[in-house]
Amino acid sequence: MKYDELKVIAKSMRRNILTMIYKAKSGHPGGSLSAVEIMTYLYYKEMNIDSPADENRDRFVLSKGHGAPVLYAVLMEKGFVSKDLIPTLRQVNSKLQGHPDMKKLQGVEASTGSLGQGLSIANGMALSFKIDNKPNRVFALLGDGELNEGMIWEAAMLAGHYHLDNLTAVLDHNGLQIDGKNEDVMTIEPIDKKFEAFGWHVIKAEGHDYESLERAFEERKTIKGKPAIIIANTTKGKGCSFMEDQAGWHGKAPNDEEFCRAMEEMGDIGDKVNEGGGLNG
Amino acid sequence: MAKATREAYGEALKKLAASNPNIVVLDADLSGSTKTSEFKKVSPERFFNVGIAEQNLIGTAAGLSLAGKVPFASSFAMFAAGRAFEIIRNTVAYPALNVKIAATHAGLTVGEDGGSHQAIEDISLMRSIPNMTVINPADGREAEQAVLRAAQFVGPVYIRLGRMAVEDIYDDSYEFELGKGVLLRDGKDVTVIATGMMVQEALKAAKILKEEGIDVRVINIHTIKPIDRDIIIKAAKETKLIVTAEEHSIIGGLGSAVLEVLSDECPVPVKRVGVLDTFGESGKPSDLLKKYKLTAEEIIIQTKEILKLK
Numbered sequence: 190m191k192y193d194e195l196k197v198i199a200k201s202m203r204r205n206i207l208t209m210i211y212k213a214k215s216g217h218p219g220g221s222l223s224a225v226e227i228m229t230y231l232y233y234k235e236m237n238i239d240s241p242a243d244e245n246r247d248r249f250v251l252s253k254g255h256g257a258p259v260l261y262a263v264l265m266e267k268g269f270v271s272k273d274l275i276p277t278l279r280q281v282n283s284k285l286q287g288h289p290d291m292k293k294l295q296g297v298e299a300s301t302g303s304l305g306q307g308l309s310i311a312n313g314m315a316l317s318f319k320i321d322n323k324p325n326r327v328f329a330l331l332g333d334g335e336l337n338e339g340m341i342w343e344a345a346m347l348a349g350h351y352h353l354d355n356l357t358a359v360l361d362h363n364g365l366q367i368d369g370k371n372e373d374v375m376t377i378e379p380i381d382k383k384f385e386a387f388g389w390h391v392i393k394a395e396g397h398d399y400e401s402l403e404r405a406f407e408e409r410k411t412i413k414g415k416p417a418i419i420i421a422n423t424t425k426g427k428g429c430s431f432m433e434d435q436a437g438w439h440g441k442a443p444n445d446e447e448f449c450r451a452m453e454e455m456g457d458i459g460d461k462v463n464e465g466g467g468l469n470g
Numbered sequence: 471m472a473k474a475t476r477e478a479y480g481e482a483l484k485k486l487a488a489s490n491p492n493i494v495v496l497d498a499d500l501s502g503s504t505k506t507s508e509f510k511k512v513s514p515e516r517f518f519n520v521g522i523a524e525q526n527l528i529g530t531a532a533g534l535s536l537a538g539k540v541p542f543a544s545s546f547a548m549f550a551a552g553r554a555f556e557i558i559r560n561t562v563a564y565p566a567l568n569v570k571i572a573a574t575h576a577g578l579t580v581g582e583d584g585g586s587h588q589a590i591e592d593i594s595l596m597r598s599i600p601n602m603t604v605i606n607p608a609d610g611r612e613a614e615q616a617v618l619r620a621a622q623f624v625g626p627v628y629i630r631l632g633r634m635a636v637e638d639i640y641d642d643s644y645e646f647e648l649g650k651g652v653l654l655r656d657g658k659d660v661t662v663i664a665t666g667m668m669v670q671e672a673l674k675a676a677k678i679l680k681e682e683g684i685d686v687r688v689i690n691i692h693t694i695k696p697i698d699r700d701i702i703i704k705a706a707k708e709t710k711l712i713v714t715a716e717e718h719s720i721i722g723g724l725g726s727a728v729l730e731v732l733s734d735e736c737p738v739p740v741k742r743v744g745v746l747d748t749f750g751e752s753g754k755p756s757d758l759l760k761k762y763k764l765t766a767e768e769i770i771i772q773t774k775e776i777l778k779l780k
Contacts, residue, residue, distance in 0.1 A: 248536075291565050299536060300565040306557055309526045313533020313541075317494075320515060325537075340557070343526035351518070 190233050192399045198233065199225045202262035203428045204455055205275055209258050211448040213279035216287070219438040220332060221259040223363040223396070223423040228263045230402045231328055231359070241269045241296040247325055248314050250299045252307020253332030253361060254288040255440070260297065261285055269296040305338025307331070308358060312347050315356040315416075329358045331418075334366030336377045342387070348416035349388025357409055358389075358418040361396065363425035365436040384418050396421030430454055472635040473610035475666075476574040479631050480505025482617035483542065487513040490621060494534055496520055496543045498527045503633075504544040504574045524553040528562060528571070535567045540621055543569060547576035547589035547630060551596055559599050562626050566601045570620050572629045576606075577717035578745065578762055579634040579667065579755040588750035594722025596628040597695040603648070604695040606630040606716075606724075608669035609639040612692055615646035623648065630666065632717075634755045637670045639690065651698035657687035659780075660773055661705035661712050665691045665724045668715040668743070674766035679773060686773065694724055699731050706736040711776045713741045715769055717759075720744035739779050741772040 202225050210216035232238065236247040241264075251260050258278065264270040270284075277283035284294045288302025299310045311329035318325045335341060348356055360380065368374045377383075381391045390412045394405035405419045425439070426432025429451045443451055486493045487509050494516045501507040501519065510517040520527045524545050531541035544550070550573035551558070562569045573592060580588045597604045603625060607613035613631060620627040639654065654669070655676050664672035669690045676686035687709055689701055706712060712732070714725040725742035732738060745762055759765055 250533075299532070300561065303556060303560045306525075306529050306561050309529025309557075310533040310536065310561060312526075313530040313535070313539075314537045315533070316518060316530065317534045317537030317539050320494075340523075340525040340529065343520070343523035344529065346523070347520055347526055347530060350521075 195229045195233060195399055198266050199229050200455060202229065202259065202266060204452060205262045205265060205272070206258040207429065207443065207448065207451050209261065209275050209278040209285070210442045212276045214442045215279055216258055216442055217255040217440045218429070218432060218443070219365065219425040219435070220253060220256045220361065220363065222427045222429060222432065223425045224256055224259045224330060224361045225427065226397045226399060226402065227330065227359055227361060227421055228259050230399060230406070232263045232267055234403065235406050236326070236328060245325060248298050248311070248327045250307045250311045250314070250327070250329040251289055251301050252311070252329050253304065253335055254301030254307070256330070256332070256361070257285070257287065257289045260289055264296040270294065304332070304335040305340040308341055308344035308348070311356055311358070312344050312353060315348070315353040316351060318355055319353065326355045326357065329356070331358055331360050333360060333362045333364065333371055333377060334374070336380065337375045345384060345387040345389065352414045353416045354413050356416045358416070360418060360420045361423050362420050363423045365425045365434070365439065367436065367439050369436050380420055388415060390415045390417040392417060392419045394419050394421045396423035397427055428455060472637050474633060474635045475607050475610060475613035475631040476505045476633060478610035478613035479572055479574070479617055480508035482614040483509035484512055485618065486621050487516070490540065492538065492540045493621060494518065494539045494541045496527055496531050496541055498522055498524050498545040498549065500545055504572070506542070506544045524549040525557050528554040528557040528569070531569045532561045532567050535569050541569055542572050544572045544574060546587060547573035547592045548587055551589060551592035551628065555595055563599045563601045566625050568624050568626070570627045570629065572617065572631060574631040575633045576630045577632060577666070578750045578758045578764065579632055579717065581633070581755040581758060582752050584752035585749040590719045590745045590750065591722065592630060593694055593716070593718050593724065594726070597727065598722070601626055602695060603627045603693070604630070605693050606666040607692050608666055608690050609636050611638065611640045611642070611644050612646055615644070616692065619646055619648050632667055634667070636667045639669055639673070646692070649693045649696050649698060651701035652690040652692065653687070653701065654690055655686065655688040657685040658709060659685045660777060661687040661689060661709045662715060662769060662773065663689045663691055663702065663705070663712060663724065663728055664715040665694060667717050668764060671764070671766040672715050672769055675769035675773065678766065678770060684773065684777065691724060694727055697727050697731060699735070702728055702731045703736050706732055706738045710738055711780060712738060713743060713769060713772050713776060715743040717764055718744055719747060721747055739776055741776045743768050743772055
């Protein structure tokens, strides 16, 4: 699939993410919008996943579970989940829980939401595939604020110890967490050196640039005997000018006016890809 | 022959290694004590030490189950149920994953390591989680069968195991039935409902009381959740008085579970023998059991006390 086609999908996902959160009147737009290109790349270019029920599929774990809307949006684009569910996010009886619930929605590989737990889950999957000599690969999307959790580093240690080269973590490094900038809340840098010290191969990428993501994932394939993390620099709220790089949009829904403005910025799906709102990553 | 339930766990794991290729075992640097080392000896490729990292122990077990394995994850009860509580709650039980948590060194009989290592809240924590099955075996045979049964059962299971050897309650004819209480001794005056190592104390107490002319029914509740409501209600209706006994806090454990059943369906007077809302301390297990009144003698005292209400 060409990048232009991915950009059209990404644009549709952004509109759906905002529509879901707007209708729900709550949710996490910032960290969903920052991961749109990563998720499109994973689901359309990188992962082997034609069906959410196929035994041979690669697995994806959304460790930053509050990014649920971006996962739902990509599952909708893939046709695994109906777009009719868009207005049901966070409503009672919905399959689209505030944080992903694998029992309610096929395509969600693990229930997440409480931060720091997804990398351990991904480790367990990767260990299982490894001892069975199965080709399935495992991908986990981490948030940067989530790296504050001690359990992440327990998991990082295990992945290095067991040489999980079928595991790839992607860090949605948007630099912001609820209370502000990462470095003001809790210093997490140097992320690269930390993971390297735990036995990981570290790759840096621009998280809204498909060429950069492709280089990173291709480099990953050349590395044997180690887990790898792609540290993807992203912008929180990407694609919506007034949300971009604002910690305040971590967990807030747009009001009527903000929603209209955001949708206007993003333009119609049929528009030329680079028009209307900074989606030219 | 007296045997610790953790020893029986190790033996059951060895059997599972031979019979079920999907079994995997995880430990957090306590494999010699939890007896998961027995599994490692025969199936090292399916054994994973995660180091001293109980949160990751449970999270990794969750991932293994999602890929089709049947993981048994072990540590001391304090760290398995305590340290990793929220991972058990959210990552294992919320999606009802097929993870078995076999927690050893539960209760005061940890002994010399002291209060920091004596989990007296784990039954309470685990049974409050939806989707969780909680088993507390009374002897080696029951523990071994409970582990084998848990391996077949689909869903999260917490198995509470002890450090100290416990007397045989059963002979080889025993057949463990998940969710079913066991009538160990019939009686008409009062019922003692016990779990884990307190079952042996309940039987001792009943024998002594019999000599004094008091006819005590003894029930072993090995499956604390889902609890056998029928056997409890029947006992309440027939004997009118209940004493519970457990090596656990009287808050939230077997005693509370029994009270919940009775309060719903057949309120009768109940006395609870257990740890009285206090922490343990260092000491020989036998000295601690005496000091904290987890003995046949205490069951006798409470039984006589409750009989005054008759």
